[in-house]
Amino acid sequence: MTSLQPSLSLAGSVDTGSPDLSPVVASAASGWAWARLAFQAGGLLLCVLIWHVLASHRVPLGVITFANVPPPAEVLATAWDLAQSPKLGQHLYSSLLRIFFGFGLAALFGIGLGLLIGRLRWAHDGLLPPLEVLRPIPAVAWIPLSILMFPSSEGSMIFITFIGALFPILLNTIHGVEGVSPRLIASARSLGCGRWSLFTEVIAPGAAPSIVTGLSIGMGTCWFCLVTAEMISGQFGIGYYTWESYTVQNYAAIVVGMLVIGALGMGSSALINRFGKLLMPWYQPQGGRS
Amino acid sequence: MSSPASAATLGHIDIDHLHIHLGEPGQSLEVVHNVSFTVAAGEFVCLLGPSGCGKSTLLGALAGHLVPSHGSIRVDGLPISGPHPERALVFQQHTLFPWKRVVDNVAFGLKMKGVARDQRQRQAHDLLNLVGLEGFENHYPAQLSGGMQQRVEIARVLINYPRVMLMDEPFGALDAQTRLMMQEHLLEVWSRIRTSIVFITHDIDEALFLADRILVMSPRPGRIIDERRLGFGRPRDGSLVTSARFIELKRHCLELLHPGGKHPAYLERLSPLGKVPANASSFSV
Ligand SMILES: Nc1ncnc2c1ncn2[C@@H]1O[C@H](COP(=O)(O)OP(=O)(O)OP(=O)(O)O)[C@@H](O)[C@H]1O
Ligand SMILES: [Mg+2]
Numbered sequence: 247m248t249s250l251q252p253s254l255s256l257a258g259s260v261d262t263g264s265p266d267l268s269p270v271v272a273s274a275a276s277g278w279a280w281a282r283l284a285f286q287a288g289g290l291l292l293c294v295l296i297w298h299v300l301a302s303h304r305v306p307l308g309v310i311t312f313a314n315v316p317p318p319a320e321v322l323a324t325a326w327d328l329a330q331s332p333k334l335g336q337h338l339y340s341s342l343l344r345i346f347f348g349f350g351l352a353a354l355f356g357i358g359l360g361l362l363i364g365r366l367r368w369a370h371d372g373l374l375p376p377l378e379v380l381r382p383i384p385a386v387a388w389i390p391l392s393i394l395m396f397p398s399s400e401g402s403m404i405f406i407t408f409i410g411a412l413f414p415i416l417l418n419t420i421h422g423v424e425g426v427s428p429r430l431i432a433s434a435r436s437l438g439c440g441r442w443s444l445f446t447e448v449i450a451p452g453a454a455p456s457i458v459t460g461l462s463i464g465m466g467t468c469w470f471c472l473v474t475a476e477m478i479s480g481q482f483g484i485g486y487y488t489w490e491s492y493t494v495q496n497y498a499a500i501v502v503g504m505l506v507i508g509a510l511g512m513g514s515s516a517l518i519n520r521f522g523k524l525l526m527p528w529y530q531p532q533g534g535r536s
Numbered sequence: 537m538s539s540p541a542s543a544a545t546l547g548h549i550d551i552d553h554l555h556i557h558l559g560e561p562g563q564s565l566e567v568v569h570n571v572s573f574t575v576a577a578g579e580f581v582c583l584l585g586p587s588g589c590g591k592s593t594l595l596g597a598l599a600g601h602l603v604p605s606h607g608s609i610r611v612d613g614l615p616i617s618g619p620h621p622e623r624a625l626v627f628q629q630h631t632l633f634p635w636k637r638v639v640d641n642v643a644f645g646l647k648m649k650g651v652a653r654d655q656r657q658r659q660a661h662d663l664l665n666l667v668g669l670e671g672f673e674n675h676y677p678a679q680l681s682g683g684m685q686q687r688v689e690i691a692r693v694l695i696n697y698p699r700v701m702l703m704d705e706p707f708g709a710l711d712a713q714t715r716l717m718m719q720e721h722l723l724e725v726w727s728r729i730r731t732s733i734v735f736i737t738h739d740i741d742e743a744l745f746l747a748d749r750i751l752v753m754s755p756r757p758g759r760i761i762d763e764r765r766l767g768f769g770r771p772r773d774g775s776l777v778t779s780a781r782f783i784e785l786k787r788h789c790l791e792l793l794h795p796g797g798k799h800p801a802y803l804e805r806l807s808p809l810g811k812v813p814a815n816a817s818s819f820s821v
Contacts, residue, residue, distance in 0.1 A: 428810030430631050432599070432619070432627075432631075434633075436599055436620070436624060436693075437624075437645045437648060437692070437693070438620070438621040439644075439648050447633075447644075528636075529634075529635070
């Protein structure tokens with residue numbers, strides 16, 4: 247139980263002391279940082295190199311063949327063309343809009359229902375059983391039914407992304423709410439906290455770390471479901487672009503589509519993490535790497 | 537701060553033939569058995585008893601979080617009907633809101649009363665000064681030591697000007713030296729803001745050092761088996777613990793709690809209001 251360790255970005259107001267030592271330490275640290283960065287870049291470069299060798303020599307390995315895999319240079323050229331064309335904007339816009347609505351609705355329902363189910367007996371007993379029945383069904387299995395249920399394919403695709411993101415968010419929220427210490431709740435109630443303030447003042451912030459985890463997992467499954475749905479019923483969208491490239495045998499474009507999907511997934515995950523940090527400046531995840 | 541060391545007129549507790557059962561209906565267990573006692577307004581009472589005898593349960597009922605099965609609890613003549621800021625509850629540790637800065641933790645009670653932000657921050661500052669934590673307003677609880685966190689807890693309940701303070705082993709997790717400091721500090725604060733205090737502890741020295749009167753409970757189901765007015769003057773200091781009378785009382789309490797030097801049978805460690813988290817230290821940074 248040590249107090250006031252001079253570390254952490256939490257406060258910044260805690261004095262670290264010994265200013266005369268810090269420049270030395272800092273330059274050594276930044277030297278290390280450069281070395282690490284170079285190491286990471288090297289790993290990446292090596293992968294691209296292997297890809298290049300395999301693809302340009304059309305290496306057949308029996309169970310797997312690289313005969314139809316486009317080499318990196320070709321992919322780069324195709325990516326450059328796509329970046330110039332107005333099609334890119336249209337595809338991105340369609341996909342992002344679907345994610346925005348699907349994920350937004352999932353966050354709204356997942357967090358709202360999760361807070362109720364985690365806290366209130368009637369909500370737990372009344373709402374959880376039907377959700378438990380639906381939970382093991384993978385979102386992708388909903389595609390045929392949702393095409394039948396929604397007159398527009400837009401609606402069905404948003405629905406699929408919604409289903410994909412809903413359960414991770416819901417379950418993590420419930421888990422977070424159940425983890426709030428009963429002592430903390432008793433203390434709050436003894437300080438005059440009423441039934442509804444308890445949700446905003448104690449339950450929601452107490453569950454916040456778990457909710458953010460749920461959002462970030464949900465964001466991953468959201469993209470997964472969207473890409474699948476677009477491949478089946480899309481008109482535009484980055485998943486549709488990738489599949490269409492396959493059907494017209496534009497193999498380099500397949501890889502471009504894949505990379506764009508990866509980048510979008512990464513970007514939206516980073517956004518969630520950023521949001522979590524902003525929301526919870528007090529929170530320090532435990533553990534680290536050696 | 538309001539009135540100086542004036543005698544408190546509010547905070548009289550009257551417990552009458554109290555029984556408390558815990559557990560699911562059908563297999564419930566009597567935890568508190570026929571307990572009756574009173575606490576005068578402004579009195580400091582310590583409750584001693586072996587582990588699992590029902591101390592926390594009794595306190596939970598006083599706070600209004602548990603409903604007794606028989607008997608009554610009245611504060612200033614009125615039966616209690618749930619938790620209320622007039623009956624402040626202080627636990628061992630880790631009940632500050634980790635997501636609120638120290639000043640907002642302390643101001644929480646006023647926020648619940650609908651006091652404007654400016655005013656509640658001002659009052660919180662005053663109370664933080666009183667407990668010796670000026671300058672730590674903007675820290676998060678995890679950035680404070682255990683002793684400092686307990687000072688924040690005390691400031692946080694005092695902002696409601698409670699009639700009664702219910703303290704459940706509040707210094708139980710502190711090291712010996714910090715604990716002594718906190719005991720003196722509590723007495724100092726209490727001399728300025730006079731409330732009735734019911735203070736639970738395992739530590740006989742702590743009980744004798746703090747209390748006007750001690751109550752000793754039997755193993756489960758808890759009954760009051762001894763009651764003793766201490767009669768030490770105030771203010772108190774460290775020399776008290778070596779006085780002949782103190783040592784005699786300590787021997788008496790030891791005999792009551794461990795008859796014949798034997799330790800009581802180990803009881804399952806359940807708790808009616810939730811346990812202290814096992815990863816207790818993980819809250820510190
Ligand atoms: N929810 C519960 N259901 C059943 N029994 C319980 C429950 N909570 C506590 N008990 C039992 O009630 C008894 C009293 O518990 P309590 O926490 O009041 O003891 P305590 O005197 O505060 O002990 P300690 O000194 O260890 O804190 C214990 O023996 C415990 O096993
Ligand atoms: Mg206890």
